[in-house]
Amino acid sequence: MFFGYFSQESIDNLQIKSHNLFSFGKNFVGFLNSPLSVPHTLRFNIIHTNGKVDSHTIDDNSVCHFPNHEAFETELGTKHQNNTFFKDTTIIYCIASKEIQITRDIFGITPIYYIHIPNKFFAFSSSLSSLVATDRFKDFLELDSTKMTQYLTFGADSAPYDDSTFYKYFKTVLPGYTIHLNSQHCKTTVKNQFELNDSIQKSSLTEIADLFKNAIKQSTSYGMKGISKVCSQLSGGLDSSSISSMIHECDSKIPIYTIYAKTNTQLTDESYYALEVSKKINSKHFEVLPTSNFHESASLHIGLYGHPEFMQNGSSFNQSMLLKAKELGCSNLFSGHPGDGIVGYGGDYLIRLFDNRQWTKLKALLNDSNLILQNIGDKDHIEAVYKTINSLLSRQKAKLNYFELFKLVKDAKFFFNIPNTFFIYSLFRKIKDKFLLPKNILQPNLKKQKLLNSNSVNAIHSIKNPEYITDPEQYNDVFQEQAVLFQEEIYILEYYYGVKCIFPFYDKTLFEICLSTPSELKFGNGIRRAHFREAMKGILPESVRLRRSKGNFGMYGRTAAIGLYEQSKPLLSTSSKVWNYVNRNTFFRALKLLKDDQQQLYVYNRMLFYVSRTVYLAIWLDKIDNHEFVNHFTEK
Template structure:
């Protein structure tokens, strides 16, 4: 396949080579194999094919010029550097508004586009077929959660433990020195602990990024896990080379940074792992989505007007109420008062999700009040507060786009809806889950992680992104996941004897809406001020006045962190876009 020598042998293997089975049997077997990418030529049809596994762990870029040539590579920068490709390079102008608007088809469902019009990426779980004239793509992986439907609740947990350990084992096979991200949360702690369970005598390095924010501080839990598994714990201090890291990432990717915050700390973690000789750096990426927590039951019961089940589920949540920090005297309240607060919070979320006229809100009140004993004054008080907060939040975000008003976003060619294409014959109720697990943002994060793995020589891997593990969790009933209200009860049960109870049974989690995101965005901005002043290309796309408004919002300490998440993303992505446009210019490519 001609992959470059900096890509380790364990990334691309010969396991896709034809076996004694027939040609068609070999192709079909790719659907359930561990093969990451495969390529072959069919002499009978004079066609070339590419396959990419379900979670897109390795990117596969290609360009097809009819009757001229077809080229593909796991590296976009290598592909665009080819002499034959360069005459066909042109920036996809429709990608730029989508990139700095964080919405639209390209953001939510298109996982095949790049920032170049004629260069695409093979969709994960799909088969791409090419002849001299055309390129076609179709899903080649079929999800089958039904094969697990016969299991009992105990058997589900046993099978979950087996598959999870198997995935961690496969992700770390043939590695001498093991590394693992360890945030202190359930996912990364489970991965790190499973490593020790599988390799009782191997050296394990764990990497924790301490938080300066009280809301996001998980150090206590990370240290407890590290001590329990006897890993060598490394604390990664915040990096101070945000702009330089962004420039390096852009040069490696050939595209702007996919993330919403500076990649500097991620680079520093990989460099530290590299200096320690780690072969692999495992992480808990995707755990929340793939495993699930059963909280969908609460929303479903409300929408289905099953208020008895709705109340039953909320009463279970009392012991794990995620907003206890807002109530300093929580531990002194009796159960009824605690339940009333949980009910208020749940109803507030449902009111917030309900948009419409006063008459519709009144209709909603009439439906719920006989069952939930909620007063009219409280109902409309909360509804009005929701409306005011929503308006304030919308004003804070400033429509979510800072594109220049004289630019009209061109939707470009409509690509396949990637998450929807994977559903196949599965019921429609699975679509929301697929949208979450296979969001294009998730796929592009995996692609860029692979590029960084190649650069630093440390394989960055996510054991939760496993087909069988995902299918099993699709099959497990939400009531088993919800458990006694803690959520993810099935996974917690499967981790008995592997993960310490301090983390396994904790019902709270650090919030991402903290000062940490603000600091990272503003640090990058401060480092980039001179750079932005000297750059002209980015202001051809971004409204400079709107960008400065976002900076002022980020700097305003009176605005809650939760209302500034989009602001951080828009600041970071504007700088990322500027870096990429300047990189194109330095390479002689026209933007």
């Protein structure tokens, strides 16, 4: 964790606690050492006026000296070849130009926040709460209503990650970008890019699976450096099961502790699959109940973040996992996040078949009852097929006029044998939902806010050869707002709980392989993620490797959201500032629907979003009023 401040003014009243402090006159950069084994390295490089470079690796307190900048660049080139540089967060300070350059790692695992006031000062940190809790910046804490709108809008956090925060003067550095800061100027440039290989598109499934296996094994092994015993989250799903099993594949003798979150809801029960994996890798297996102190954990974490919670039910869930890992004496917790996005499902193949009218082939795929990925509890395969065609039709709304769309629906209805009753029911449900479900919970003055910041992550800038991407939505899944913010929150929790979360799927080579893999091969005649499943042959139990079902946390989320509301009522009085942003009457409509036992899961999913986001926002606003954000560089 780091904190830097460079000013044209006196800073006698600005003091920080740090393990490593580098001072340059009245300017400084301070670091808090992580007590953990950290596979993502933090480096601070100083370029002296005589051209010499000191390169400090903060995590192990080592330093390398280079006679000139050319020798330093040669060392960086070697790290590029070894694929380790992309995991690093690098800070470079040039004494002569008094310029700071900060490069964020390519996946955005380490957050970087900054404030730049021209000709006065600039500051930066990996902790937003430390910045906003510093008295020096108290006059620059104006809230960003656009970010509020985005936060409270259902589905908006699936947009690309952008550089905004909840405070107008504070920004973030985009993953893979470098920020250049001096007293006058602030600019960002792309530093690290993904490089795709078109030869993969000509490879067989077996060849791609071998590349996949080698990449995920190397990434897992890299995360295990310096670790004598391993703790791994094991849900029983394909992603977490693969990581837990790959740990055993890398070192069959290392002690492994696996943790399963027991939520006691039918749609999340994957305990059978988790036990199958645990038996195969001979792990010590534990079941953990997520804490029911929903408000307490959320309030604690929001004070650490400096902004509202983004993870639905994340505070209670992650707190329980991290505390269990610590109880077991482990300084690490391996996870299968974000396997869904990195690996890809091949769903783009269905879209192309539909759009290109290759309907005979599409129909054959969908009619195989074993080839539809289902949530636990789903039983009606035919209904799932109808819903798939309906979603493919919905994608055409923006492209076709009314008559073209009507003809397409009519053609699809007859070809795929979809009964009129399905469309009638769908239409009835839409009409009913329009009157029953709140479209949003915003106050009227926020409804017209622009949602997307112009400075956002996109494939055109982050990939050297984007023409080789087989499914653009897969890239977006990894770099959407929700995914990157999840990682930023985990980074802060690691320091607080003293447990490093390790995500082997965040690997540059692995992501490049998956982005280049043809969607048809990923889809695998319907099994989906076929390249991944092929790579796990002999490593995973077959019952897990070939499973088509997937857990659904909607019902647990409903329980948690209601509990969060009940425990947070004092913050939701009529005088609460949250009602400046949220329509109070609409909120209570959403709460009533959430508590209604007769509603369907899709209704609960949206209502729990509205309820939990409102409560998280209320907690955050209360902490602003009471100055309760944690400054990691002054707190004991």
